[in-house]
Amino acid sequence: MGELVRVEGLSKVHYAAGLLKRRARVVRAVDDVSLAIRHNTILGLVGESGSGKSTLARAMLYLDPPTAGSVIIDGLDPAALSRSQMRQFRHRAQIVVQDPYAALNPRLSIAASVAEGLRNRGFPRRARERRVAELLEMVGIASRRARDNPQQFSGGQRQRVIIARALAMDPRFLILDEPVSSLDVSIQAQIINLLLDLKQRLALTYLFISHDLNLVAYMSDAIAVMKDGRIVEMGDAAEVIAQPHDPYTQMLFDNAPRLLDVRPGRI
Amino acid sequence: MESTPRGDPAAVLRLEALTVSFTGNGGPIRAVRGVDITLQAASVHALVGESGAGKSVSAKAVLGLLPRSATCGGRILFHDTDLLSLPARSLRAIRGKRIAMVFQQPDKHLNPTMRVGSQVAEVLRYHNGIERREALLQARSLLDMVELNGREVLRSFPHELSGGMKQRVAIASAIACRPEVLIADEPTTALDATIQSQILALLDRVRRELGTAILFISHDLPLVRGFADDVSVLYAGRIVEQATSRELFSCAHHPYTDRLIAATPDPARRGERLAAIRGSVPDPQDVPPGCAFAPRCPMAADRCRVEVPLLRLSENADVSQRRSACHFAEQLVCEGLHNG
Numbered sequence: 218m219g220e221l222v223r224v225e226g227l228s229k230v231h232y233a234a235g236l237l238k239r240r241a242r243v244v245r246a247v248d249d250v251s252l253a254i255r256h257n258t259i260l261g262l263v264g265e266s267g268s269g270k271s272t273l274a275r276a277m278l279y280l281d282p283p284t285a286g287s288v289i290i291d292g293l294d295p296a297a298l299s300r301s302q303m304r305q306f307r308h309r310a311q312i313v314v315q316d317p318y319a320a321l322n323p324r325l326s327i328a329a330s331v332a333e334g335l336r337n338r339g340f341p342r343r344a345r346e347r348r349v350a351e352l353l354e355m356v357g358i359a360s361r362r363a364r365d366n367p368q369q370f371s372g373g374q375r376q377r378v379i380i381a382r383a384l385a386m387d388p389r390f391l392i393l394d395e396p397v398s399s400l401d402v403s404i405q406a407q408i409i410n411l412l413l414d415l416k417q418r419l420a421l422t423y424l425f426i427s428h429d430l431n432l433v434a435y436m437s438d439a440i441a442v443m444k445d446g447r448i449v450e451m452g453d454a455a456e457v458i459a460q461p462h463d464p465y466t467q468m469l470f471d472n473a474p475r476l477l478d479v480r481p482g483r484i
Numbered sequence: 485m486e487s488t489p490r491g492d493p494a495a496v497l498r499l500e501a502l503t504v505s506f507t508g509n510g511g512p513i514r515a516v517r518g519v520d521i522t523l524q525a526a527s528v529h530a531l532v533g534e535s536g537a538g539k540s541v542s543a544k545a546v547l548g549l550l551p552r553s554a555t556c557g558g559r560i561l562f563h564d565t566d567l568l569s570l571p572a573r574s575l576r577a578i579r580g581k582r583i584a585m586v587f588q589q590p591d592k593h594l595n596p597t598m599r600v601g602s603q604v605a606e607v608l609r610y611h612n613g614i615e616r617r618e619a620l621l622q623a624r625s626l627l628d629m630v631e632l633n634g635r636e637v638l639r640s641f642p643h644e645l646s647g648g649m650k651q652r653v654a655i656a657s658a659i660a661c662r663p664e665v666l667i668a669d670e671p672t673t674a675l676d677a678t679i680q681s682q683i684l685a686l687l688d689r690v691r692r693e694l695g696t697a698i699l700f701i702s703h704d705l706p707l708v709r710g711f712a713d714d715v716s717v718l719y720a721g722r723i724v725e726q727a728t729s730r731e732l733f734s735c736a737h738h739p740y741t742d743r744l745i746a747a748t749p750d751p752a753r754r755g756e757r758l759a760a761i762r763g764s765v766p767d768p769q770d771v772p773p774g775c776a777f778a779p780r781c782p783m784a785a786d787r788c789r790v791e792v793p794l795l796r797l798s799e800n801a802d803v804s805q806r807r808s809a810c811h812f813a814e815q816l817v818c819e820g821l822h823n824g
Contacts, residue, residue: 265676265677265678265679266676371764373764401534401535401703401765402534402703402705402744402747402748403534403743403744403747403760403761403764403765404534404760404764405747405749406747406748406749406758406759406760406761407760407761407762409749409758409760410757410758410760413757428676428677429749430677431706431748431749431750431751432749434749434750434751434754435749435750435751435753435754435758436749436754454754455754458751468678469677469678472677472678472680472681473677473706474681474704474706474707474709474710474711475706475709475710475750475751476705476706476709476733476745476748476750477750477752477753
């Protein structure tokens with residue numbers, strides 16, 4: 218299968234103007250990043266806080282448009298799109314973020330939250346309700362709970378609702394930005410399994426962002442390591458884990474505590 | 485249950501049948517429901533479990549930092565003194581001096597308006613009655629000891645430091661009085677991976693050089709495996725398994741521990757499905773009767789739903805002292821999956 222996502226020379230530069238300073242300080246949050254993600258695979262993106270992972274994600278989706286470089290997702294180049302085409306682009310590429318407690322409107326039932334995007338896409342009421350029930354079932358939420366508000370759900374269940382909401386747009390590409398880092402281990406495993414199932418079932422492609430090396434190494438097909446806004450290493454997951462070339466990547470993997478001793482590629 | 489013989493010279497801190505409950509709207513919330521732990525000098529005992537298991541509440545009970553709405557039962561023996569029956573004044577003389585603590589978010593426990601040096605020095609002035617100049621000198625060498633540039637950092641404000649540096653400052657003030665016990669509640673959770681291992685190395689140095697016993701609270705199994713000598717696994721306010729780290733991670737003797745290990749992602753599991761535990765942690769106001777894990781347990785039988793399993797030595801135990809609170813601990817077969 219070919220590439221679904223291609224990013225070339227992407228940069229995001231902020232100008233941090235000091236209050237009393239004449240000249241603004243240039244902050245290269247993302248610096249000349251190029252990457253490609255094959256259709257129906259997972260690219261894991263690791264790096265420490267402040268390395269630019271989330272900024273890259275937002276720039277790729279043009280939520281915060283990049284200052285340089287190009288993005289093509291599923292054949293669409295957001296820089297060259299008309300308004301209506303841009304809407305298409307927004308449907309095809311969705312993002313799921315970390316905090317399941319902040320990402321849902323507390324005053325809407327979960328069904329209403331999931332239905333919002335469908336309404337924007339012009340789904341008539343009946344079809345909308347049917348689709349919401351389908352989506353909730355797909356992420357493992359009983360449809361009898363569709364009228365409940367987010368407060369009545371646990372963190373893991375909320376994350377399921379957020380995933381359902383993203384899926385409502387029939388996306389081809391999902392950016393998962395630390396989707397499980399606020400969840401307990403046993404719940405985290407449920408959500409990870411769900412994400413892997415959905416990827417197979419709906420032929421999705423993921424950019425999976427996490428600071429948890431074990432998790433990224435477990436689920437990614439390819440791994441990119443980010444440091445100071447740049448990608449310092451990228452390649453097939455098994456190879457990056459077994460033989461990292463970049464000294465920073467080596468240090469990162471050597472410092473990661475392990476639960477199991479077997480390292481793939483090292484035995 | 486008596487975990488160690490009385491007068492064990494190495495036992496610094498013993499929790500005996502510790503219970504903690506809070507008054508809630510719908511009746512009492514029993515957060516800790518009978519916990520026995522022995523902490524040995526110069527060793528690391530980890531408390532692991534998911535949120536709501538009672539890890540932090542147990543630690544706060546030791547420090548006497550629970551809110552007024554909490555009621556404690558059992559005993560917390562620091563050497564031979566029961567901290568639970570100690571008047572607040574005497575407890576203050578121990579807390580921060582002989583039993584110190586490090587928390588997850590160092591910023592919350594550092595005063596943003598005070599220079600770092602004065603904050604570390606304050607501990608020494610309060611507990612040891614040292615005058616200011618001398619205390620600042622000692623603070624500087626403490627900061628050097630936690631691998632900061634003491635001379636510079638002494639004059640810094642917390643906001644000028646990175647997260648890792650702030651945690652080092654917090655450790656410096658925690659070890660200022662050479663404590664016998666250090667309670668570390670998720671001390672590296674908010675830090676990046678590389679900083680995390682540096683902080684653990686530092687805590688390990690404190691353990692070796694000062695002989696401090698560390699009660700290490702964490703939800704991170706890989707981290708615990710590498711750092712702790714002994715591990716207590718908590719579930720819904722009770723210890724379900726207690727063993728040396730080596731024993732625990734080579735073969736779990738409780739289904740919860742086993743499932744928790746199997747649910748943890750690891751590069752060696754690529755391509756496998758994670759063993760998610762169905763359901764979620766019980767509401768502390770509505771803990772199921774019998775074994776609290778039974779509704780989620782793949783091995784549960786009728787007996788589990790009525791009879792609370794006691795934490796006991798395994799019947800086919802060899803020389804090891806590992807304990808499990810499962811009626812069917814003997815039937816758990818280790819597949820050698822997590823050979824350590």
